[in-house]
Amino acid sequence: MASAVTTTRPGTTTRRPEKRPGYGQLLRTPGAWAFVLPGFAARQPFAMLTISIVLLVEHTTGSYGIAGAVAAVTGLSMALCAPQSGRLADHFGQRAVLLPGIAIHAASGGLLTALALADAPLWALFAAAVPTGASVPQIGPMVRARWAAALGSPVGELGAGSPLMSTAAAFESVTDELTFVIGPVLATALCTGAHPAAGLVAESGLTLAGGLLFAAQRGSAPPAHRRAARVDAPRASALSVPGVRVLAVAFLGIGSVFGGMQVSLTAFTQEIGQPGMNGLLYGIFAAGNMLAGVACGAIAWRTSARQRLITGYAALALACSALWAVQSPLLLGALGLLVGLCVAPALITGYTLVEAVVPPTARTEAFTWLTGSVALGQAAAVTVAGQLTDMSGAGAGFIVPLAGTALALVTVVALRGRLVARPPSRLPVARGIGHRVPVAVD
Template sequence: MTTTVTSSVSPTPGDPGRKPGYRQLLRTPGAWTFLLPGFLARQPFAMLTIGIVLLVEHTTGSFGTAGAVSATTGVAMALFAPRSGRLADRFGQRAVLLPGVVLHAASVGLLVALALSRAPLWALLLAAVPAGASVPQIGPMVRARWAHLLGGARADGTDGTRLLPTAAALESVTDELTFVIGPVLATALCTGVHPAAGLVAEAALTTVGGLLFATRRHTEPPAHRRPRAKGEKHASALSVPGVRVLIVAFLGIGAVFGGMQVSLAAFTEDIGRPGINGVLYGIFAAGNMLAGLVYGALSWRSAPRRRLLVAYALLTLTTAPLWAVDAVPLLAVLGLLAGAGIGPSLITGFTLVERLTPPALRTEAFTWLTGAVALGQAGAATAAGRLADGFGASAGFTVPLVATALALVTVTALRGRLEPADASDPRTEERGRVVTRGTGHRPSAPVD
């Protein structure tokens, strides 16, 4: 791939020869009003699963049990996230967020109470379902706001759509900054204050950030409540073949997150240094964040589809040696490299899905990808926990390698579906709705 480094200084208005940088992106009117509260409200994705692992392992003494409860939360989030995204597209983000953050805080509180009372596993699993299902989908909502704000010409004469890849990079960096801060904060609170303190802080940040984000209505995308004709069903983002391929890719990325979380916790526990778990995971997330920051500052001449394949191949290679490492410094270095493979994969995937889907399906499409990350994280957490309990802490590190290798094979075989439709093709317009009779794209899954 050929790259040229661009400056972060704002380009000359209307100059098509230079890629817009982060500075120009952050000057978008209204951007800071949703970025700051959105950062607070993103903490569930970074703190919830690790907080559950640390609390449940403390009360049960089993990483396998902790991984199962954490996995249930992730599965619930993965299954309900697309529904939340679809509702946000149809009725507006505020209508979904306001009840959602309240339900999430109550669900996490119930889970904490049950864990501390040493409730049976079935009770913990039941409580984990609403805790995961109610996680507010702030990341996809922020990405949808960027797509809405940058969808046309800007006041300075530049084409706002040229800033969309930069916005995707910024969002990946923001996501990973939460994974630098969140696990370290959750681990410090759980090990230094109280085993439940990490989850309590997560619920508080989610509530405050989510409510503040919901009040920023002037940057919210309009609801797409188009009346449906008789016999017509509402479109699903799953009707876009490329979205389905990207879901597979993001399952593998989620497996890296879940496998690293549980395996690092088991490894540091095994060597008698549980306090450095958050630091090691923070280093892993820092690699992701720094790679995303650099990736977004470069101008790429190769197609996004090719960049995704290369980035994913590197991600698979960097996870390969993790299982054989038993020294903390070397594990930190390899974790940094593995994290660096995630950032470009995430950024390119989100850039592709923005090109593949129409505005009426965009928030739902983003939530399918974040839901896939959660589902992959959940499955990997369960598998890594079982392997760590049965074969030792290092065995859990094989999970990210196997998952990314399988996803890479799938994405490579189906890469043709990642090509955006020709804008002149009338079927491109048809992606905004699904007609159940006559011509048009049919949904691949039940829709409402």
């Protein structure tokens, strides 16, 4: 989109800042709806998994600590396997990875449900949780990769290429958070209103149906890069980019918010004798995230993405600082809304930054590193928050989001020099563990 030019005096001109492309323009991208709608349906189960496991296992064992540990094994498995899934999708194509993955996930989720209802020993629950988490379909990163392919976003300079990429990042954050509005509320309603296992059963079924629907959309999938890998091998991993490593660590803090909020809100509503409010309170938190995502996508930012990331994490840590002391459901809902409003800017800016520094051959992998980091942070958070809740009540569990976001803020501030875009010629070349890395360019 060209910038408008205004004449100020003879021989001189000034450029007005170009207007930020809106969501309407983004959704008019040819072929966009072919993957947007199926992608939205396919990612719904992702937001249901952790809370469904926590509610089912807590019901059968009576312990939030055990429930959090089982959910953590699922999250850890996803965090470890998601980047490998992304790399395979880049190399072989998304459909080749999706089809076996959704079948394994549906089967292992059903097994985990059966074992929990049968009061199986903890080791058996862990054994079923591993493939359940490892096979979670990485729909969000795959959709982001499809946006990048549809918009023809080149590699190298932050802000170069299609100006719609930052709008697409905001749109995907809004879509993710709408998922986290619907998913936990649906899972909680099923578990508390129908049967404790209903949430996990629905999650497995929706994964199978939604995953098949998304995999059927072949036309919008980015091409596999097997030929490029043969010609230019060895190809650098997305994690070889210093900025991706910083963002992966920072996104652990976002995961700590999701995991800590899920466990602690569940325990809080149990303590006050209103377990049905859990989905509502978590939905308010996610709604704040969604609203902030909508706003971020509509703003033409004048500050750098790096500065926005630091500001976003500072605001998030500050918002989380009072959660542990709240005793009123109304006040907790209001504070949860504020926390949610602070999550989206950090997420959107992180995804925008990583898209700018990673080549197309590793883009899905890069996005899955961030998704995996969120899952790993969530896994650690549900474990620690579950233990703290068992020992000291729901208030203690809310300390986890504060600690996680504070550590993420320190990381982003200390390593902010690595959060810069690099031109194509300076992307790292894979040479094993000791490959060369570029010098940061401001």
